Amino acid sequence: MASQVSPSAGAGRCFEDFRLGQTLRHATPRTVTAGDVALWIALYGSRFAVQCSTEFAQASGYPASPLDDLLVFNLVFGRTVADVSQNAIANLGYAACRFLVPAFPGDTLSAVSDVIGLRETSGGEAGVVYVRTRGMNQHGAIVLDYVRWVMIGKREPRSPKATGYLPDLPQALSPNEIGGACPPIEVARYDTTLSGSPRRWGDYAVGEKIDHCQGMTVEEAEHQMATRLYQNSARVHFDQLGAEKGRFGRRLVYGGHVMSLARSLSFNGLENAFHVAGINAGHHVAPLFAGSTVFAWSEVLEKAVIPDRHDVGAMRLRTTAAKDRPCADHPGRVGEGYDPAVILDLDYWVLMPR
Amino acid sequence: MASQVSPSAGAGRCFEDFRLGQTLRHATPRTVTAGDVALWIALYGSRFAVQCSTEFAQASGYPASPLDDLLVFNLVFGRTVADVSQNAIANLGYAACRFLVPAFPGDTLSAVSDVIGLRETSGGEAGVVYVRTRGMNQHGAIVLDYVRWVMIGKREPRSPKATGYLPDLPQALSPNEIGGACPPIEVARYDTTLSGSPRRWGDYAVGEKIDHCQGMTVEEAEHQMATRLYQNSARVHFDQLGAEKGRFGRRLVYGGHVMSLARSLSFNGLENAFHVAGINAGHHVAPLFAGSTVFAWSEVLEKAVIPDRHDVGAMRLRTTAAKDRPCADHPGRVGEGYDPAVILDLDYWVLMPR
Amino acid sequence: MASQVSPSAGAGRCFEDFRLGQTLRHATPRTVTAGDVALWIALYGSRFAVQCSTEFAQASGYPASPLDDLLVFNLVFGRTVADVSQNAIANLGYAACRFLVPAFPGDTLSAVSDVIGLRETSGGEAGVVYVRTRGMNQHGAIVLDYVRWVMIGKREPRSPKATGYLPDLPQALSPNEIGGACPPIEVARYDTTLSGSPRRWGDYAVGEKIDHCQGMTVEEAEHQMATRLYQNSARVHFDQLGAEKGRFGRRLVYGGHVMSLARSLSFNGLENAFHVAGINAGHHVAPLFAGSTVFAWSEVLEKAVIPDRHDVGAMRLRTTAAKDRPCADHPGRVGEGYDPAVILDLDYWVLMPR
Numbered sequence A, B, C: 001m002a003s004q005v006s007p008s009a010g011a012g013r014c015f016e017d018f019r020l021g022q023t024l025r026h027a028t029p030r031t032v033t034a035g036d037v038a039l040w041i042a043l044y045g046s047r048f049a050v051q052c053s054t055e056f057a058q059a060s061g062y063p064a065s066p067l068d069d070l071l072v073f074n075l076v077f078g079r080t081v082a083d084v085s086q087n088a089i090a091n092l093g094y095a096a097c098r099f100l101v102p103a104f105p106g107d108t109l110s111a112v113s114d115v116i117g118l119r120e121t122s123g124g125e126a127g128v129v130y131v132r133t134r135g136m137n138q139h140g141a142i143v144l145d146y147v148r149w150v151m152i153g154k155r156e157p158r159s160p161k162a163t164g165y166l167p168d169l170p171q172a173l174s175p176n177e178i179g180g181a182c183p184p185i186e187v188a189r190y191d192t193t194l195s196g197s198p199r200r201w202g203d204y205a206v207g208e209k210i211d212h213c214q215g216m217t218v219e220e221a222e223h224q225m226a227t228r229l230y231q232n233s234a235r236v237h238f239d240q241l242g243a244e245k246g247r248f249g250r251r252l253v254y255g256g257h258v259m260s261l262a263r264s265l266s267f268n269g270l271e272n273a274f275h276v277a278g279i280n281a282g283h284h285v286a287p288l289f290a291g292s293t294v295f296a297w298s299e300v301l302e303k304a305v306i307p308d309r310h311d312v313g314a315m316r317l318r319t320t321a322a323k324d325r326p327c328a329d330h331p332g333r334v335g336e337g338y339d340p341a342v343i344l345d346l347d348y349w350v351l352m353p354r
Helices: A034-044 A052-061 A069-084 A220-229 A255-265 B033-042 B055-059 B069-084 B222-228 B255-264 C034-044 C054-059 C069-084 C220-229 C255-266
Strands: A023-025 A088-098 A108-120 A128-135 A140-153 A206-213 A275-282 A293-305 A311-324 A341-353 B023-025 B090-097 B108-120 B126-136 B142-153 B210-211 B275-284 B293-305 B311-325 B340-351 C023-025 C088-099 C108-120 C126-136 C143-153 C208-212 C275-284 C294-306 C310-325 C342-353
Touching: A023 A052, A023 A069, A034 A069, A034 A220, A034 A255, A034 B033, A034 B069, A034 B222, A034 C034, A052 B108, A069 A088, A069 A108, A069 A128, A069 A140, A069 A220, A069 A255, A108 C054, A220 A255, A220 B222, A220 C034, A220 C220, A255 A275, A255 A293, A255 A311, A255 A341, A275 A311, A275 B090, A293 A341, B023 B069, B033 B069, B033 B222, B033 B255, B033 C034, B033 C220, B055 C108, B069 B090, B069 B108, B069 B126, B069 B142, B069 B222, B069 B255, B069 B275, B090 B126, B090 C126, B108 B142, B210 B275, B222 B255, B222 C108, B222 C220, B255 B275, B255 B311, B255 B340, B275 B311, B293 B340, B293 C108, C023 C069, C034 C069, C034 C220, C034 C255, C069 C088, C069 C108, C069 C126, C069 C220, C069 C255, C108 C143, C220 C255, C255 C275, C255 C294, C255 C310, C255 C342, C275 C310, C294 C342
Parallel strands: none
Antiparallel strands: A023 A108, A088 A140, A088 A275, A108 A128, A128 A140, A206 A293, A275 A341, A293 A311, A311 A341, B023 B108, B090 B142, B090 B275, B108 B126, B126 B142, B210 B293, B275 B340, B293 B311, B311 B340, C023 C108, C088 C143, C088 C275, C108 C126, C126 C143, C208 C294, C275 C342, C294 C310, C310 C342
8 A cells, every 4th residue: 555645735825826817716615594694693793684684675675685795705705715815924905895796595605716916025035916806606696806915925935036917906996886786775665763773874974983882802713613604714713723833823813804893893873884885995904813802983984876876875984993992082094004903994885775 | 074973873871861651663673594593502502302303393283493482582682782771780680571472483573662660779870771572573473572670870870860660560470371472282292202301291390499410611702602693782791891891800691691501401301391481580690701600400389270271281490590500409599699609590481291 | 389309300321221222212303404504614614515505516416415424423423412421431432334315404313322232341330332323314214324332430330240242343334335325426517626626536546645734723612512503412511610520620522523623624635525425433532622723634545436336436534633733744543552642533435526
C-alpha cells in the first residue's frame, strides 16, 4: 500500500494565483430556508416587520417575507471565501453593492466572481485583489452584485512585482440604479404601528443623527455559528490555536457579522427602513473580538426619489458601529482617521415608504 | 446640510408614560416556523412527543405538532418589551395566563396590551405597571392571554405621587377556564412508550414531589440567542458594558429562559404533561446569570377534572427552579422567603391523558 | 394533603437493569425539519453540495436534499440515551453502522434497540452493554442500523458477576452491504465545480493521506446546543456543577459532536465524498472539552466497487481527529496507543461519483 500525501486541500489562493479577468465559479450552492431565517433572528434579534411576518410582507406587496438583505449578502459572500479570501490578511472594502431581485426561503443561492483588479502593496510582500461577485438564484437571476477587495499574502514574498490594474469604482450608487429588489409597495396597507414607528421617508432630514441606543455583547459561539451558517470557511474566525500565533492572539469576528449587528441595532430609529437597496461603501475600520459590546449610530447623508416610484423613497445612510462605547455622542471620523472605538463605517441606501 | 439629533429611538417608556386603560398595539408580528422549533429544541432540549413528532401529534388528535406553549409565551412576551418593559427594573410576576388556541409553525403571532394597573413604590422613585397582554394569530384568534407586572423607573424621581390602581387578579385559574388550546385527545392512540412514561393523570397524587434530576449550565451565547429569537430587546440581557455599571455587574438571563429551562427539565417525571394550559402565578425569586447550573423539581398541588372532558385531566403543579443546587431535597419556601438557591416559583396547570 | 416522593424520574438504567435480548423502544419520535438542517450548518459549517442545495441534489438523482448522514446518526443516537447510556461511564465504540434509506426534512425518526451483549469489567464494578439500534422513518423503513457499546456503572458494585455474552461484530462492512441510502446518481449531471473539486472516486489512491487543514475551536454553547438538538440528555454534557465533582472537572463534549466536526472538516480534500454509507468502527480515543481546537486528517484505506453500480464507488477512510494540534504530519497510532492529541479514530465508507 503506497503512502502518498495529497496536495493540501482547502489551502486557498495566494496573490500569485489570481489573474485579471479570471472567473471563479464558487462551490456549494445553498438552498436558504426558514431555518436560516430563525437563526438570523436568534443571532441578531432583527425586528423589521417585512422580514418577520408573512402577512405584513404580503399586505405591503411582497409575495412572501423576503430574506433579510444582509443574510443574502452574507450567504453570497460565504460562497466566495474558499476561492477568494481563504488567505486574506484583511478584508479592505466593498463598493457598488446592489440588491437586484428579492430572495425568499426556498431559493438556492450560488455565486460567481470575476477578478477585476490586482495591485501589489508598496512593499511587494502582498497584494490587493478586487473581485466583482454576482449572487444568483435557482432561476439564474442575479440577486446581488458587488465589488470587494482584500489584501492577500504572496506565496513568494520576493516574487517580481506585477503590473497592477485598479478598477474604476463609483463613490456611490445613483438612486436610479437601486430598488430592483423591492416590489411596488402598497403604502396604504403598510401598517406603521406594526412596523414600530410612524416615521416615514418624508419625516427624516438630511444631516439627522440617530443613536440606535442598544448595545450587544458578542460571544465566540455566536459569531462562529453565524459565520458557519454562511459557510464562510476563513480560518481566522474559528481557529483559536492558530490565532494565538497571529497578530491579534484572538479569533477575529467576521466583518459581515458586524454589519449584521449594526443593521439589526439600527431598527431603533429606522424602523421603516425595511430594505437595504445597495451599499455604496463599506470599511471595517478596526477588528472586533468576542467579549466586546457593539453599539451603532446613523447619519442621514442624502434623500432621493427613485425614478417612477411613488411608493418608496431612498435614504442614504452612514451607519457607524463602535465597540465598548455607546454612540450617543456619535463617534466617527477624527481628522484623517477615526475615533479609536469605531469598527465599521457603512455608507448605504435604504428604502422607506413615502 | 443641517445637523440635528433625533429623539432617542427605542428608549422605551418610563413610569410616567403609562396611563390606566391605555392600549398598546405592539410592533413586529412574527411568523413562527420550523426554524424556531429547531432552535427551541437546541436551546432547551425539550422532549415532549406531541411537540416533536408530526405523527405522534396527529395520532393524538392535533392537526400537526403544536408549538411548545412556552415558545408561544416567549414570542408574545417578546413583542411587548419595547413598549412595556424596555426600562424595567424588575419583572415582578405573572397571573391569569391562559393558552386559548393552539399555535403551529406558519402562524403569525402579534400582541396587544392594556394597562390595567399602576402603583407607585412607597419611596415614590419608581412604579409598578400591570398589563394584560393578548397574543393573536393571523386569523385574529386570541392564542394567549396573560397579566404581568413590572417595576419601571420614573423619568423624574420626584414627580408627584399619582393615584394608584391595583387590578383584581385571581390566585389561580379555575379548571373550567383552561384547556381551550387542547383539541380532543385520542387517548387510545396516545402511545405512552413513545411519550416516555406510562404514568398518566390518574397515576399522580396530590402532594407528590418530583425531582427532575438533570442540571443545565447556562451560557451567555445561549440565553442571548434565545432572547433575541423572541425579539425581546431589553438591554439588561445583552449589554455587558452597561451591565458593568449596574446592580449585578453581569448580563441578566431573561426570566422566560429560566421558565423554559424548568419546563424542559420537567420532562423527567412529567413525560405526559404535554400541554401547559395556564399559568396561575409566576415569580422570579432571584436573578440568574450565565455560568450557573439550573435544576428543578415539582410538586403536585391539585388535580382537577375539566368539565365535559374525559380525554385529559388537569394537574396543578408548582415547579421550583434553583441555581447551582440539585433539587433532590426539594428546596423551596423558607419562612417568609425562599432557600437562597431558588430562582423561580411557577404555579401552573398542565394537561395529561387520563 | 399527603406528601410523597416520586421514584427518581429520568435516572436511567444501571448495568443490572439490562437483559440479553431485551428490546427497548425509545421515546420521543422526532420530525426533522429545515430548521434542524440550518442548525447543523451553523454548528459545523458543512459544505457538501448534495446536502446544501435542492437543485444540486435533484440534478444528482435525489428527490430532494437529503439530511446529512451524521445528523441522522446523532438524532437516532439521541433517542437511545435515556434508555441506554444516561449513566454511561464511557461510550466505547461503534460497529456495523449502515445507512439504509435516505432521510429528508419532514421525515420522523424513531428508534428501537436490542441488547445484544453484556460483559462485566474485570473488577466487576461496572459492565459493558452492547446494543443494536435501528432508526426508522415514519413509514417504518429502517434508515440506520448500528451497534454501539458503552460502559455502565452498577447500582451495587458488589453484585455477583453475571455470565457475559459478547456479540460477534464484523471488523468492517463489506462493500456489498452498503449504498442502500444512495439513489442512482446521474454522474453526468453531478457538477464538480459546484461541488468544490474535480477529484472523483478514480482520482484517489489507497494509502493517500489528506490533511483537512482547518481548525475549529469548540465552545460550551455550541456543543450543548448540538447535543440538545439531538435530544441527547446525558448529564455529562450539560451539568458543570456535577462535572466539577467528576473525573474531568469539565463538561464532556458529546462524541457525536466530534464525529460531526471531523466530517465537516473533511470537506477540504474529500469534497465529492457526498455520502457516508457506513461506519466500520468508531473509537473516542480521548475526551474533548470546550476551548480546544479540533483538526482532522484522513487516510484512504481501501477502494471498492459496489456490485451492480456504475455511478458511484466506495472508499474506505480512516479519519483521525486531534485536539490542539494541526494534522499536517498525520498524528495517529503510536505503538499500542495513540498520539496524545488524538481524540477520534473513525473507520468508515463514503461514496463518491465515479
